[in-house]
Amino acid sequence: MKVRLSLLQQFGLFLIVLILVALLPAIASTYLITFVLTLFMYIALAYSWNFISGYTGYISFGQIALFGIGSYSCAILILKWHIHWLLAAAMGSIIAGAFAIPLGLIMLRLKGPYFAVGMMGLFQFLAAVAATWKSMTKGATGIYLPPVSAVAYIYFAFFGLALALFLATWTLERSVFGLRLRTVKEDEEGAESLGINTTFYKVFAFVVSAMGCGFAGGIQVFYVSYVDPVTAFPAVLNIMMIIMCLLGGMGTCWGPVMGAVLLGQVSEFLWAHFPYVYLILYGCLLAFIIMFMPSGIMGYFHKRKILRGGIHTVLPNLGSIK
Amino acid sequence: MNETILSTHHLTKRFGGLLAVNRCSFDVRRKSITGLIGPNGAGKTTMFNLICGNLKPTTGEIFFQGKKITGHSPHRLARLGVGRTFQLSRVFKGMTVWENLFLVPPPADSLNTSVNKAKDLLHAVGLDQLLNAYAGTLSYGQQKLLEFARAFMMDPKLVLLDEIFAGLNPEETERQIKTICSFRDQTQTTFVVIDHAVGVVLRLCEWIVVMNQGEIIAQGSSREIENNEKVIEAYFGSSSLESLMEEEG
Amino acid sequence: MNPFFLILQVLINGLLLAGVYGVAAIGLNLIFGVLRVANIAHGDFMMLGAFIVYSFSTIGIHPLIGIPIVAGVLFVLGIITERFLVEKVVSQPMAYSLLLLYAVSILLRNAGLNIWTSNYCSLDVIPGSLHIGPLTVSEIRLVIFMIALGLTLVFTFILNRTTVGKTIRASIQHPDLAGACGIDVRKIRALTFGVGSLLAGITGTFFIMLFSVNPEMGDMMILKLFAIVIVGGLGNYLGTFAGALVIAMAETLTGFYATTQVSDVAVFSIFLLSLILRPQGLLGGRKTR
Numbered sequence: 001m002k003v004r005l006s007l008l009q010q011f012g013l014f015l016i017v018l019i020l021v022a023l024l025p026a027i028a029s030t031y032l033i034t035f036v037l038t039l040f041m042y043i044a045l046a047y048s049w050n051f052i053s054g055y056t057g058y059i060s061f062g063q064i065a066l067f068g069i070g071s072y073s074c075a076i077l078i079l080k081w082h083i084h085w086l087l088a089a090a091m092g093s094i095i096a097g098a099f100a101i102p103l104g105l106i107m108l109r110l111k112g113p114y115f116a117v118g119m120m121g122l123f124q125f126l127a128a129v130a131a132t133w134k135s136m137t138k139g140a141t142g143i144y145l146p147p148v149s150a151v152a153y154i155y156f157a158f159f160g161l162a163l164a165l166f167l168a169t170w171t172l173e174r175s176v177f178g179l180r181l182r183t184v185k186e187d188e189e190g191a192e193s194l195g196i197n198t199t200f201y202k203v204f205a206f207v208v209s210a211m212g213c214g215f216a217g218g219i220q221v222f223y224v225s226y227v228d229p230v231t232a233f234p235a236v237l238n239i240m241m242i243i244m245c246l247l248g249g250m251g252t253c254w255g256p257v258m259g260a261v262l263l264g265q266v267s268e269f270l271w272a273h274f275p276y277v278y279l280i281l282y283g284c285l286l287a288f289i290i291m292f293m294p295s296g297i298m299g300y301f302h303k304r305k306i307l308r309g310g311i312h313t314v315l316p317n318l319g320s321i322k
Numbered sequence: 323m324n325e326t327i328l329s330t331h332h333l334t335k336r337f338g339g340l341l342a343v344n345r346c347s348f349d350v351r352r353k354s355i356t357g358l359i360g361p362n363g364a365g366k367t368t369m370f371n372l373i374c375g376n377l378k379p380t381t382g383e384i385f386f387q388g389k390k391i392t393g394h395s396p397h398r399l400a401r402l403g404v405g406r407t408f409q410l411s412r413v414f415k416g417m418t419v420w421e422n423l424f425l426v427p428p429p430a431d432s433l434n435t436s437v438n439k440a441k442d443l444l445h446a447v448g449l450d451q452l453l454n455a456y457a458g459t460l461s462y463g464q465q466k467l468l469e470f471a472r473a474f475m476m477d478p479k480l481v482l483l484d485e486i487f488a489g490l491n492p493e494e495t496e497r498q499i500k501t502i503c504s505f506r507d508q509t510q511t512t513f514v515v516i517d518h519a520v521g522v523v524l525r526l527c528e529w530i531v532v533m534n535q536g537e538i539i540a541q542g543s544s545r546e547i548e549n550n551e552k553v554i555e556a557y558f559g560s561s562s563l564e565s566l567m568e569e570e571g
Numbered sequence: 572m573n574p575f576f577l578i579l580q581v582l583i584n585g586l587l588l589a590g591v592y593g594v595a596a597i598g599l600n601l602i603f604g605v606l607r608v609a610n611i612a613h614g615d616f617m618m619l620g621a622f623i624v625y626s627f628s629t630i631g632i633h634p635l636i637g638i639p640i641v642a643g644v645l646f647v648l649g650i651i652t653e654r655f656l657v658e659k660v661v662s663q664p665m666a667y668s669l670l671l672l673y674a675v676s677i678l679l680r681n682a683g684l685n686i687w688t689s690n691y692c693s694l695d696v697i698p699g700s701l702h703i704g705p706l707t708v709s710e711i712r713l714v715i716f717m718i719a720l721g722l723t724l725v726f727t728f729i730l731n732r733t734t735v736g737k738t739i740r741a742s743i744q745h746p747d748l749a750g751a752c753g754i755d756v757r758k759i760r761a762l763t764f765g766v767g768s769l770l771a772g773i774t775g776t777f778f779i780m781l782f783s784v785n786p787e788m789g790d791m792m793i794l795k796l797f798a799i800v801i802v803g804g805l806g807n808y809l810g811t812f813a814g815a816l817v818i819a820m821a822e823t824l825t826g827f828y829a830t831t832q833v834s835d836v837a838v839f840s841i842f843l844l845s846l847i848l849r850p851q852g853l854l855g856g857r858k859t860r
Contacts, residue, residue, distance in 0.1 A: 059666050061611075061673060106847055112665045113609030114801065116673075118846065121794040125839040132833070179425045183414055190412035193374060195400030195427045195476050239677060246670065276685055283678030290671045291659045315424050316437050 021159055025152040033151055037223075039264040040158035041216055045237060046244040046256035047165035048212030052205045053242075054251035055172070057185035058108060062119030063213050064238035065126050066096040070214025071221040071232040072130060075143045078222065086157060089218025096214025097207045104206035108199065123233050130229040142228030145221070154223045161219065165212050166257065173253050174314045181205060182311070185251070239282055240267065246289050249298030253311075258297055327352040327480055327512050328373070333382035335368055342368040344536040345382070350480070350529075355506055355513045357527030357544075359520055361557055364533040366516045367409065370482050374406050375399045386480070401429075405478035409485040411465040415458030419449060419468055422457050426475035436475075443471040447501060463494050470498075474505070480512045487517050495519075499526050520557070524548060532556070576705045581827050582820070587712045589812070589819035590719040591777045595792075596799045596811045597726060598770030603800075604743035605763040607665070608657060611672040613771050614792030615679035620645055620772030621779035622687050622786065625694055634696055634776065641772045649768025653761045661760065676789060683786030691783040715777045722773065727808075739763060791835060795822070798842040817841070 025033050045067070053059045074092035077083045083091070107118050130137045137143065148154060172178035181201045183191035188198050221227045240263060248259025270278035293300055328350040335343040343365045350356045358366050371377040373384055375396040383392045391399060414422055423440045444450050447467040452460065457468060466486060473481055483502075487495050499522065502513060517523050523530065524544040532540040532547060534556040540547060547553055595617060602610045610616075623644060624637035632640075652675060660667040697711040730736040742749045742759045750756045778784055795818055803814030821841050825834040 057664075057666060059669050106843065110846055113611070113669055114797065114846065116669050117609070117611065117793060117797045118842065120790070121797075121839050121842055124790055124794070125836060128835050132836075176424060179417070179421055180427070182417075183425060186414050186416055187412055189376065189396070190408070190414070191425075192396040193376070193400055193406055193408075193412075194425070194472070195397050196425070197397045242670070242673075277681070279681035280678055280685065283674045283676075283681065286674035286677065287656065287671055290667055290674065291656065294660075294663070294667055313421055313424075315420060316433060 025155055030151060033155055035264075035268065037151065037155040037158050039261060040155070040162045041220065042240065042244060042260040042264050043162040043257050044158060044165050044212055044216045045241045046248070046260040047162070047169055048209045048216070049241040050245045050250065050252075050256045051165070051169065051172075051212065052209040054245060054255075055178070055181055055185060056202050056205050058202065058206075059112065059116045060119040060209075061116045061242070062121070062123035062238065063209060063241060064233055064235070065119065065123035066100060066210040066213040067217035067220075067234075067237065068123065068126055068130065068229075068232035069096045069099055069210075070217030071227050072137055072143075072217075073214070074218030075145060075221050075227040076136070078145055079143060085222040086153075086219075089157070089215055089222065092218035092221075093211045093215035096217070097211040100207045100210030101203060103210075104203040105199070108202040108206060123238065127229045127233040130232060137227075137229075140228060142226055142231075145225045145227075147225045148223060151223075154219060157219045158216070161212070161215050162257075166253075168208065169253055169256075173311045176313060176315065177201075178311075179313045182251075236279070239279070239286075243282060243286050243289070245296075246286065246294075247296055249296030252296070252298040255296050255298040262297075325351055327387060328514070329385045330369075330373070331383045331385070333369070333372060333384060334380045335365075335372055335377060336380040341536050343372065343379075346533070346536075346538050348531045348538055348541055350512060350514055353506065353510050353512055354529055355502065355515065355527045357523040357530040358514055358516045358533065359518075359523050359530060360533035360539075362518075363535070364556075365536040366533055367484060369533070370406065370484055370514075370516060374404060374482060400476060400478075401427075403477070403479035404482070405473035405476060405480070406482040407466070407469045407473055407484055407486055409488065411462070411469045413457040413460075413465050413468050413472070415456065418454050418456055419444070419460070420453040422468060423472055423475050426472060428475070429477045439475065443474055446505070447471045448497075462489055463491075466490070467498075467501075470501070474509070474511075478511060480514070483513060483515045483517075485517055486515065487519050487522055495522060502526065573705065580706050581823050583706065583708060584712070585820040585823035586816070587708075587716040588781075588823055589815040590716045590723075591774060591781070592795065592799060592819050593812055593815040594719050594722055594777075595771050595774035596796055596803070596815055597723065597808065598767035598774075599796050599800060600808065600811055601739075601770075602764055602767040605739060605746075606653075606657065606661060606668075606760050607746075608661065608668040608672070609665070610764075610767065611669060611793060612652075612676040612679060612789070613767070613796055614789030614794075615676045615683070616645060616649070616768045616771035617775035617778065617792055618683055618784070618786055618789045619648070619679060620775030621784055621788070622683060622692070622775075623772075624776040625692050625779050626687075628694055634694060634780065638773060638776050641776050642769050645772030646765045646769040649765035650761045652768070653764035657764065658757065658760065676793075680786060680789055687786050689785050689787065691785045692779065693783040694780045696780050711780055715780065719774075719777065722770070726770075735762075791838075794842060795838055798838060798845060801842065802845045 024036060049060065049063050052063070070089070070092035073095040074085070074088045077088040077091055078085055103122070107115055110118060131139050133139070172181065180191070180196050181204070183196055184198050184202055191198050217232065221232070224231060244259035244263045245256050246259065247263055248257065249255030267278070270281060274281065289296065295302070326349045329348070331347050332345045333343055333347070334341070334345055346369065358369065360366055368377065372379050375394050375398070378393050383390055385391065386399075386402060386404060391402070394402075414425070417425070420440070423443065424436070428436050444453060447470060449464060449467060449471065452464070457465060460468065470483075470486065487498060490498060503526070505511060506513060515523060515527060524547065527544060530542060530544060530547045531538055532550070532553050539552045539556060540550045542550065595613065599610055599613050602608060602613075620641045623641050624634050627637040627640065628634055656671060656675065657668060660671055697714060700707050700709040701713065730740060738749070738754055738759060741752070741754060742756060742763075746756060749759070778788070799811060799814035799818050801814070802817050803810030803812070818838065818841065821837050822834050825837040
């Protein structure tokens with residue numbers, strides 16, 4: 001069974017989804033809106049992780065560090081300078097991105113395990129800094145913010161972020177820029193010998209990922225109206241980002257959203273019924289995915305030829321020679 | 323324009339206790355096909371890695387077109403016009419032939435120029451029909467051809483070929499020799515070739531540098547090297563080089 | 572107290588701690604050498620060792636018996652983990668084994684939190700200290716250091732003098748060739764992971780006797796162990812001691828003058844610094860990719 005949608009059909013489907021999303025807050029219960037809003041956040045985080053780890057192959061165990069930077073920056077901007085929350089979140093995103101440039105230049109020089117563990121260490125390090133730098137962050141007491149007026153605003157903010165990251169990924173997959181970025185995953189040294197400045201590409205992906213996480217952190221902080229080291233650097237989200245991406249399919253365009261939606265549902269269920277062991281179940285799930293379906297759901301579809309596989313860069317073709 | 327495109331000066335590379343390259347100095351003439359030979363472990367690939375920036379020399383200098391390039395990163399050297407192919411072909415297997423060519427950053431070309439260049443290169447190596455095939459599905463020989471063609475996407479002035487003849491049958495070897503010669507004539511590119519097949523190198527290259535145990539033991543034309551005692555000794559004690567060539571056919 | 576003696580005191584404590592870190596770091600290095608896999612769950616294996624011996628002590632089993640039991644349990648657990656989990660991804664790109672062991676780490680850590688809660692625990696085995704002039708050395712630290720040193724020597728002996736050790740070293744240097752020589756590489760891999768986990772478990776038992784720990788200790792531990800391996804150079808056993816010394820000293824020095832959190836900050840800074848300044852430590856003579 002092969003599913004093939006023409007570009008027009010794909011666009012039509014997309015439009016329908018957009019309309020549904022836009023209408024939801026008007027017709028649904030607060031619970032549902034909250035649930036979908038959280039899903040959008042998950043999607044945004046999954047795409048952020050995918051951008052660096054899926055395409056460059058540099059597995060990060062601590063992208064949540066950038067989420068936290070975004071959170072705290074946004075909170076401080078709102079509190080101290082009374083900046084509008086959306087603008088503050090955007091600024092938080094830029095701050096996370098700026099921080100990611102020197103960070104990326106240092107960390108992305110490291111090979112696989114060191115980068116992974118290094119990022120893991122970074123997020124704990126930042127959590128510790130947040131707890132001790134009381135003058136800036138009020139330590140473990142946290143910062144309190146004015147409450148949200150309407151959940152719909154948060155809903156659309158997260159949706160916008162998820163959409164933007166999806167489009168960025170979609171564009172990346174079709175561009176020559178993305179092609180060069182992907183050489184990093186396949187053979188970094190070979191790419192260098194061809195004149196590709198792999199450091200630039202790696203850091204670029206890392207910064208985009210950081211900005212995505214940072215923005216999400218900023219919006220979230222306004223949503224919860226509170227930030228402290230635990231909510232700014234939530235270990236659960238860190239783990240979920242990774243699982244969602246792997247479940248759907250690392251390094252693919254549709255994988256992250258698929259994984260996010262699926263895991264979002266599962267997590268609601270698990271949270272309700274197995275509040276203490278659900279993290280253990282996450283560990284098992286991740287192990288299962290790695291051992292039995294490492295290319296995720298998208299990979300499974302590609303293998304069974306249900307969907308057209310692989311990434312198709314848009315390149316000029318030869319016209320007459322085909 | 324200077325005659326010498328590449329020169330090394332007392333180039334040395336030390337790995338802990340091992341002296342892989344020891345005070346090597348040689349020049350490569352512009353538009354020549356120069357060979358770099360030597361028995362196993364002589365340091366040839368290390369030399370390539372040093373020239374292309376994959377390794378940093380312990381001491382010594384490298385000059386490309388008169389400018390010092392010692393310690394430059396590989397991508398910077400590629401941009402300057404130093405291309406290379408690897409012993410084990412490094413095409414990107416998960417990408418198509420066409421994608422493999424296009425991912426090379428063009429040296430300030432217009433898109434049209436790139437398309438035509440890629441078209442011509444594919445034709446020159448005989449891979450026209452395979453442009454949408456994934457590089458991983460190509461045969462070994464085809465992958466090597468792709469890698470060769472790909473190196474020219476960045477208009478290199480110097481191309482280092484590491485064991486380009488390895489694993490090729492006699493027919494493929496002949497074709498590759500012809501391809502290298504025609505490329506040199508048409509594009510004025512300089513080639514430096516490493517290979518174990520001494521016979522092929524003697525045929526193809528005008529100038530040969532011989533290494534043994536990290537040092538350069540001889541330099542000269544094929545004729546001179548063929549009869550050079552030190553070279554013969556380095557390879558196998560005392561039998562002549564001719565009998566080796568006879569073996570290879 | 573005379574500042575000179577103060578520094579000496581700190582140095583001694585640092586040295587004693589380095590011995591302990593060294594044991595776990597050797598385990599990590601060994602696993603990496605033979606399997607080419609970075610064991611992210613190493614810190615959590617330490618945690619298991621710590622809490623198993625703790626649980627035994629709460630039911631009346633003295634650590635002297637508890638530690639060998641831990642060694643056995645962790646050895647078997649390591650073998651099982653390798654045989655049924657790691658083995659499946661050993662031939663694939665490193666990213667997979669990284670993620671798999673990350674999953675194991677999450678599993679162990681949360682299982683630990685479930686069983687033992689997030690409370691900090693410690694075992695007071697040998698209270699009391701020795702006094703040498705103005706210096707104080709807690710007896711338990713000394714005893715543990717001796718055991719750690721002994722273990723390290725035994726391990727070095729096994730690695731260099733016995734057949735098993737030589738087989739392991741052969742597998743580290745030439746995994747492909749070792750197989751061709753008739754060495755059952757799969758068995759060696761499982762064995763190595765078992766031994767590495769064993770060493771981690773024993774180090775864990777040391778930790779719970781020296782400090783207060785909770786099931787989340789794996790987080791910080793793995794970072795410190797990686798820092799040690801980076802500073803010392805991956806695969807370089809002598810370097811491991813140097814690395815352990817640096818990290819232990821840094822931790823003890825900062826811990827002396829400030830809070831634990833600050834010393835954690837210090838460790839991470841060293842980790843970062845060593846990454847920036849010591850690229851050889853990152854390649855350590857063998858590629859990690």
